[in-house]
Amino acid sequence: ETGVTQTPRHLVMGMTNKKSLKCEQHLGHNAMYWYKQSAKKPLELMFVYSLEERVENNSVPSRFSPECPNSSHLFLHLHTLQPEDSALYLCASSQDLGQGHSYEQYFGPGTRLTVT
Amino acid sequence: AQKITQTQPGMFVQEKEAVTLDCTYDTSDQSYGLFWYKQPSSGEMIFLIYQGSYDEQNATEGRYSLNFQKARKSANLVISASQLGDSAMYFCAMEGYSSASKIIFGSGTRLSIRP
Numbered sequence: 001e002t003g004v005t006q007t008p009r010h011l012v013m014g015m016t017n018k019k020s021l022k023c024e025q026h027l028g029h030n031a032m033y034w035y036k037q038s039a040k041k042p043l044e045l046m047f048v049y050s051l052e053e054r055v056e057n058n059s060v061p062s063r064f065s066p067e068c069p070n071s072s073h074l075f076l077h078l079h080t081l082q083p084e085d086s087a088l089y090l091c092a093s094s095q096d097l098g099q100g101h102s103y104e105q106y107f108g109p110g111t112r113l114t115v116t
Numbered sequence: 117a118q119k120i121t122q123t124q125p126g127m128f129v130q131e132k133e134a135v136t137l138d139c140t141y142d143t144s145d146q147s148y149g150l151f152w153y154k155q156p157s158s159g160e161m162i163f164l165i166y167q168g169s170y171d172e173q174n175a176t177e178g179r180y181s182l183n184f185q186k187a188r189k190s191a192n193l194v195i196s197a198s199q200l201g202d203s204a205m206y207f208c209a210m211e212g213y214s215s216a217s218k219i220i221f222g223s224g225t226r227l228s229i230r231p
Contacts, residue, residue: 107161
């Protein structure tokens with residue numbers, strides 16, 4: 001089993017749809033992250049969960065709603081997205097040093113999201 | 117405020133040559149970590165190397181080494197004996213360890229290795 005898995009790998013959704021991205025880590029880490037990677041923009045941190053508690057919410061629009069039911073699973077619920085939300089969404093995990101800070105993060109393969 | 121700058125959008129290097137990818141940073145945190153990640157065309161970000169701000173020695177991991185110059189606020193990645201499989205995007209990242217800081221990534225450098 002690979003360290004961090006994400007499903008689906010590709011997703012096309014309309015602006016009125018509701019969908020969820022799933023991330024699972026098998027590394028025994030206690031922190032998980034959602035990132036957005038748009039073309040020609042630096043990787044943007046969206047949310048951080050440490051010990052299942054959200055410690056970072058980077059002014060992300062409310063149409064993105066994270067959920068962390070346990071330290072191994074992380075979801076990103078999507079609703080009424082805009083075309084500019086089309087991007088690669090990456091999940092990562094790490095061993096938290098406190099306040100959501102850590103050494104290295106391990107990333108999943110990402111979900112390529114297209115909003116039509 | 118925190119800032120990461122990668123000034124090389126793209127580089128071409130001959131196979132087996134060494135290559136240096138530039139990264140400069142700015143932070144007001146006294147303690148911070150510097151990271152390099154590799155992103156092949158498949159999309160997955162792969163951790164390469166970590167340098168803590170208080171580490172006195174430059175980090176090394178196999179063919180990767182980090183040329184850390186704290187006074188100049190630079191953290192360049194050196195890849196020795198480049199291989200075709202090194203062709204990818206490379207991102208420098210920094211995380212300040214104060215409670216208000218978060219991890220930030222540079223814009224990346226696309227490295228292409230020529231056979």
